[in-house]
Amino acid sequence: MTNPAPAASARAVAPVWAVDLMANGTFRPVTEPWPEPAAPADASWRWLHFDVADPGLKTWERQMLPRTAGNALVQQETRPRCEALDDGLILNLRGVNLNPGQATDDMVSLRLWVTERCVVSARVRKVFAAEAMRERIETGHVPKDVGSFLELLIDELTDRIEAVSVAKDDETDTLEDKVFDHSGAGFVDVGPLRGSVIKLRRYVHPQRDALQKLAMAQVSWLGQHHRPGLMEAADRTTRIVEELDAARDRLSAMQDHMDTRQAARFGRNSYILSAIAALFLPLGFLTGLFGVNVAGMPGADSPMAFWQLTGVCVVIGIALWLFLRWKRWL
Numbered sequence: 001m002t003n004p005a006p007a008a009s010a011r012a013v014a015p016v017w018a019v020d021l022m023a024n025g026t027f028r029p030v031t032e033p034w035p036e037p038a039a040p041a042d043a044s045w046r047w048l049h050f051d052v053a054d055p056g057l058k059t060w061e062r063q064m065l066p067r068t069a070g071n072a073l074v075q076q077e078t079r080p081r082c083e084a085l086d087d088g089l090i091l092n093l094r095g096v097n098l099n100p101g102q103a104t105d106d107m108v109s110l111r112l113w114v115t116e117r118c119v120v121s122a123r124v125r126k127v128f129a130a131e132a133m134r135e136r137i138e139t140g141h142v143p144k145d146v147g148s149f150l151e152l153l154i155d156e157l158t159d160r161i162e163a164v165s166v167a168k169d170d171e172t173d174t175l176e177d178k179v180f181d182h183s184g185a186g187f188v189d190v191g192p193l194r195g196s197v198i199k200l201r202r203y204v205h206p207q208r209d210a211l212q213k214l215a216m217a218q219v220s221w222l223g224q225h226h227r228p229g230l231m232e233a234a235d236r237t238t239r240i241v242e243e244l245d246a247a248r249d250r251l252s253a254m255q256d257h258m259d260t261r262q263a264a265r266f267g268r269n270s271y272i273l274s275a276i277a278a279l280f281l282p283l284g285f286l287t288g289l290f291g292v293n294v295a296g297m298p299g300a301d302s303p304m305a306f307w308q309l310t311g312v313c314v315v316i317g318i319a320l321w322l323f324l325r326w327k328r329w330l
Contacts, residue, residue, distance in 0.1 A: 013056035016123070017049040017134050025142045037064050037118045045146050047137075049130060050122040052111075057122065065120065069113040073122045078109045080207035082214045088115040089217060091150075093210065094203040095157045096164045098128045104164050105199040110157070116221035119146055129156035147226035154211065154233045158240075161204060165240045168197055172247045179254040190258075194251040201244040208237040275324060282320065283313050 011034040018030035020043035030046065039046035050057050052074055061070035072078075072090045083090045091114055094107040102125075110127045113120040121130065133153050136142075143149040171193055178188045215230035287309075298305070 013050070013060040014054055015048050015050050017047070017130075019137065020046050021137070021142050023144070025140065025144075027137055027142055034060065037113075037120050038115070039117045044144070045117045045119065045149075047119045047149070048121070049134075050120070052122050052124050061120075065113055069120075073111045073113060073120065075111075078111060080203060080210040082210040082217065084217055084219060087219055087221070088113060089214070089219060091210070091214065093154070093157055094207055095127050095129050096160045096200075097125065098160065099126055103196070105196040107200070107203045114146055114150065116146060116219075119149060129153060129160060132156045145221070147222050150214070151226060151229040151233070154214075154230065158233050158236050161200075162236065162240055164200065165204075165243050168193065168200070169243055169247055172197075172250055176250060176254060179258060188258075190251050190254050194248065194255070197244055197247045197251065201241065201248065204237060204244060205241050208234060208241050211237055278320065278324065282316055287313065 013034060015030070015035070018035060020028045020030055020039055022028065022042075023044045028043070030048070035046075035048060037046070037048065050073075058074055061073050064070075065073065066085060066088070068085055069088065069090050072092065078092045080094055081090065081092045089112075091112040093110045093112070095110060096104045097106045097108050098104065099108075108123065108125045108127050110130060111122045123130065130153070133149070133156060136152070143152055175188055175190055175193065179190070211230065211234035215227050215234055302308075
């Protein structure tokens with residue numbers, strides 16, 4: 001039961017897409033300035049698709065939808081969920097962001113309130129899966145009921161998520177080949193891809209749970225013939241989550257491998273520098289001592305003193321090198 005309609009001055013809302021779907025496979029645009037969410041008697045069901053930024057949407061949802069469903073439609077932040085409310089479903093889903101110039105892992109939300117004779121959806125940014133459903137209807141492929149619409153919509157969302165997941169997996173394979181290349185050029189930046197995979201998984205994981213819950217939802221209009229398709233979508237989403245988990249773990253292993261190699265390289269370089277310093281430390285002491293400009297220095301008046309000191313330094317250097325080799329420190 002809806003609340004009384006608002007005053008005439010406020011009765012205006014502009015859906016992105018609004019249609020009545022007929023039993024004979026045709027559709028009819030909804031032109032009412034303040035449309036009812038339920039389909040009229042001569043239509044099978046109605047789809048109203050809104051932009052959350054529409055200034056009239058909040059007033060419309062307060063008047064036309066149950067309070068909880070309306071709040072879920074316009075809230076600022078969402079995560080995938082599926083909750084039954086009376087004989088309807090609050091359904092929040094996510095799709096990959098295919099809008100030009102935006103990152104695919106910055107997933108877009110699609111909020112839905114679904115009953116037997118209506119689908120009310122809202123977006124913040126363009127959702128290409130919803131656009132695909134719109135094109136399907138415009139070309140005459142009209143879902144016969146709301147359950148069939150949900151199956152097709154979820155397939156469109158899952159297809160796009162799966163394509164992006166496969167692309168991330170291919171990128172991971174390419175980076176893995178570079179990282180584990182033993183030619184010495186195996187240091188690459190895995191951070192951006194690792195962050196992208198984590199962001200995708202953040203939403204796909206709860207979406208799997210939401211789809212599993214949807215497939216088992218106890219609402220009268222969701223028949224047994226709808227459940228296999230919904231379960232298949234949930235299973236596909238589970239596989240996507242597993243692929244993202246594997247990619248995340250592989251990228252983490254690559255980072256650990258590169259950190260270990262880098263630490264080993266720094267350690268080896270420090271070791272070599274320490275060994276060289278050990279060789280020159282006594283020689284530096286000796287030359288520093290003989291560089292003291294005071295009377296009484298041995299050989300100060302001998303023309304051969306320089307060469308004798310040089311010979312002593314060479315002997316000491318060789319002796320130190322042999323000692324380090326004997327102790328296996330070099």
